[in-house]
Amino acid sequence: MLTLDRFLPYRLSVASNAVSTRISLSYRKRFGLKIPEWRLIAILAEHESLTPQEIGQAGELDKITVSRAAAVLIERGLVAQRRNPGDGRSHFLSLTSDGRALYLEIAPAALAMEAKLLAGFSSEERKALESLLRRIEQAALTSAPEV
Amino acid sequence: MLTLDRFLPYRLSVASNAVSTRISLSYRKRFGLKIPEWRLIAILAEHESLTPQEIGQAGELDKITVSRAAAVLIERGLVAQRRNPGDGRSHFLSLTSDGRALYLEIAPAALAMEAKLLAGFSSEERKALESLLRRIEQAALTSAPEV
DNA sequence: GATATATAGTTTCAATTGCAACTATATGAT
DNA sequence: ATCATATAGTTGCAATTGAAACTATATATC
Numbered sequence: 001m002l003t004l005d006r007f008l009p010y011r012l013s014v015a016s017n018a019v020s021t022r023i024s025l026s027y028r029k030r031f032g033l034k035i036p037e038w039r040l041i042a043i044l045a046e047h048e049s050l051t052p053q054e055i056g057q058a059g060e061l062d063k064i065t066v067s068r069a070a071a072v073l074i075e076r077g078l079v080a081q082r083r084n085p086g087d088g089r090s091h092f093l094s095l096t097s098d099g100r101a102l103y104l105e106i107a108p109a110a111l112a113m114e115a116k117l118l119a120g121f122s123s124e125e126r127k128a129l130e131s132l133l134r135r136i137e138q139a140a141l142t143s144a145p146e147v
Numbered sequence: 148m149l150t151l152d153r154f155l156p157y158r159l160s161v162a163s164n165a166v167s168t169r170i171s172l173s174y175r176k177r178f179g180l181k182i183p184e185w186r187l188i189a190i191l192a193e194h195e196s197l198t199p200q201e202i203g204q205a206g207e208l209d210k211i212t213v214s215r216a217a218a219v220l221i222e223r224g225l226v227a228q229r230r231n232p233g234d235g236r237s238h239f240l241s242l243t244s245d246g247r248a249l250y251l252e253i254a255p256a257a258l259a260m261e262a263k264l265l266a267g268f269s270s271e272e273r274k275a276l277e278s279l280l281r282r283i284e285q286a287a288l289t290s291a292p293e294v
Numbered sequence: 295g296a297t298a299t300a301t302a303g304t305t306t307c308a309a310t311t312g313c314a315a316c317t318a319t320a321t322g323a324t
Numbered sequence: 325a326t327c328a329t330a331t332a333g334t335t336g337c338a339a340t341t342g343a344a345a346c347t348a349t350a351t352a353t354c
Binding site: 020021022039042058 | 155162205267283287288
């Protein structure tokens with residue numbers, strides 16, 4: 001028998017929405033960033049210099065989203081663009097020093113929010129949650145697109 | 148140090164998106180339903196007759212979403228509306244026999260999709276995932292709206 | 295090296311979503 | 325009973341999102 005309350009896709013969606021809403025409010029209020037913009041900054045902070053395509057792969061963002069987020073961040077002077085000598089259709093993106101400075105502000109705030117969410121969890125529980133989420137994601141991507 | 152790939156809100160969002168995308172495609176293709184419409188049907192299947200407000204509480208849907216989903220389902224003859232004698236601003240919604248018939252088709256399909264997603268999980272893992280998700284959700288709702 | 299096909303990224307347009315204003319009814323105060 | 329305030333649900337409008345078309349460049353074929 002089906003019970004919505006115990007249906008995995010429902011529980012996952014509700015949990016994810018609660019967390020996203022909570023977090024995105026913070027990003028927006030404190031730093032004027034939407035989630036894709038924040039993701040792009042986080043990825044560039046880890047990778048130095050990437051093409052939009054590589055950013056999309058690294059952060060599960062589609063190319064439209066990357067394009068728009070990058071435009072906003074370039075406009076704000078947080079991200080710089082330079083030619084890709086190997087491929088004229090593409091280009092490299094990287095954080096400017098302002099971008100890096102902003103990242104150094106956000107990263108601790110993000111970690112603090114995460115810590116708050118996970119406050120009641122043991123370290124085994126955290127690991128378990130991460131691993132279960134990865135497996136569910138894998139299963140969703142793997143199973144045939146049509147049931 | 149922050150790593151996007153290991154950041155809980157990110158993992159949660161990615162997993163939830165993967166599952167939602169996968170599932171909503173199915174609902175839409177096979178039954179012409181969007182997720183809120185499906186949720187509304189599932190809730191009414193469990194509760195017989197509810198006001199829009201009660202539906203919203205039962206399924207984490209805001210009142211606008213309920214209103215629009217209900218309008219679509221009434222138009223399709225899947226949901227019926229009748230006066231609420233106790234409060235003229237409100238009304239009761241319930242499944243029509245067509246609505247119940249559709250539910251009896253969808254419910255097994257939904258359970259089958261869930262089973263597929265959870266195929267590699269032991270029953271302890273399933274319970275753990277459900278409980279961890281509820282706790283995260285609670286933590287997100289509880290923690291102050293501003294960090 | 296010209297033409298055809300493929301790919302990276304952007305832009306346009308249509309669908310979806312959510313806030314804020316609105317309508318109708320209910321509740322509380324004088 | 326009248327007026328003020330609160331609540332249920334709907335609608336209008338603005339912002340967000342995503343799919344498809346478009347532009348520019350690259351690669352493959354003849």
